[in-house]
Amino acid sequence: MREVNLDSVPMALDVASPAALVERTPESAKRLATTNFLAESLRTAALSADADGAPADAARLWNRLVAGDLVVFELFYTTERWLALLAEREPARAVPPRSRALLEPMLLGKSQKNTAYDNGLSTSTISMQAHRALAGLGISLTPSKAPALLTLLARAGKGLDVPRTRVCRFMHSSRSFLVLSVLRPELELAPQLPTAEYRVLCGLIEGASYAEIAAKRETSTRTVANQIASIFQRLRVSGRSELLASLLCSGGRHLVAGESVKKLTIPKRPRVR
DSSP: OOOOOGGGSOEEOOOOOSHHHHTTSOHHHHHHHHHHHHHHHHHHHHHHHHTTOEEOOHHHHHHHHHHTSEEEEEEEEOSSEEEEEEEEOSSOOOOOHHHHHHHHHHHTTOOHHHHHHHHTOOHHHHHHHHHHHHHHTTOOSOGGGOOHHHHHHHHHHTTOOOOOEEEEEEEETTEEEEEEEEEOGGGGGGGGSOHHHHHHHHHHHTTOOHHHHHHHHTSOHHHHHHHHHHHHHHHTOSSHHHHHHHHHGGGGHHHHTTSOGGGOOOOOOOOOO
């Protein structure tokens, strides 16, 4: 894959200011309209810029994130791609090394319990340090819901195989952003999973809770829980983190390998006693 110097990444056009659209609304409605417009126009600009993206050096982007001169600004998904908006941060604020060292194994598929065992720490300490690391990256989520693209970047930072990503620089409201994206690796599973389970799988990968998936699909949380249990059993993974690690290994191709999902032979991680 060709490595790209971010200074030479293609630049997309700036997006017009939304001020003219909201200047005659009441103050509270104006703030809400501005926020909503900016969020939507930012995503629109990012999608437009992404189409012109060049191959990305994912390992370098991970190193810039943990060094603190890049921060995750927003994450979103389309039916075909995972996307992340990254913004430059000055002054840079590096992720504390200890917090980073405890977060990375979980991003690579290790459970919080096993990470705690390996480091001789309590699970609450692991959780606190992982939260601290994620906050340093600009993400206010628990490790179990860490964004899929963050897992990809962490794998790249460790020199592991990841699917091809692309990146583009663009301007929005006089601010420079990088949009990073990758083709959704779970697309390869669509023909092999029941439609309902595939849609639940997509929601799980996007970090939605069981309740959020159930609300979107107009079903019960029990049904979603049963479907997720079925997905994990079919793919022979123990949870979302291991699922993401498996999907990102060779673009998820080893999960299908020309066999039905029920016949997959991904080895289970040994239990820690």
